[in-house]
Amino acid sequence: MTIQIDYETERELGIDYEALVKKxxxxxxxxEECPYEAQVNLVLTDNEEIKRVNTEFRNIERATDVLSFPMIPFESPADYGIVEEDESYFDLDTGELLLGDIMISVDKVFAQAEEYxxxxxxxxxxxxxxxxLHLLGYDHMTPEEAAVxxxxxxxxxxxxxITR
Incomplete structure (x- = not known):
């Protein structure tokens, strides 16, 4: 698995985030029984930037903890049949499945760890x-989806x- 990480904030997490995200x-x-090697991009940022992106892409003008930008329009969660006949979902150089992008607010990580x-x-x-899970097509728009x-x-x- 390849994870490209862009650390775009001055606030340090103080943990081995590279090893943890990979794990x-x-x-x-x-x-989720993914039959492919995969590729994900992770951006670690601050509240100001995640608020800007949340406003731009979701029209929600507030900071959030995490944003997910899936590359694959799964018809049902983790149903990999959709990618089998479309090579555009794969990195042509590595053959890895391009799952998408994750953006996490480091500020929210600290705030929510304290809150919870x-x-x-x-x-x-x-x-x-x-x-x-979002990158694999899961969502939480209904109570049933949220429970899953x-x-x-x-x-x-x-x-x-990794417990509380």
């Missing part, structure tokens, strides 16, 4: 797991031993 992303892909009473590591990993996504996030973190 969590790979585990989610394994859980858990570690920076746990909050960061939660946001990565959450976003990876929440269970998968919890399972991923529990199996990795």
């Amino acid at each position: 969590v992303a790979e585990h989610v892909l394994d859980m 009473g858990h570690s920076i590591t746990r909050e960061f990993c939660f946001l990565v797991a959450h976003s990876m 996504m929440e269970a998968k996030q919890a399972r991923a973190l529990d199996e990795l031993g």
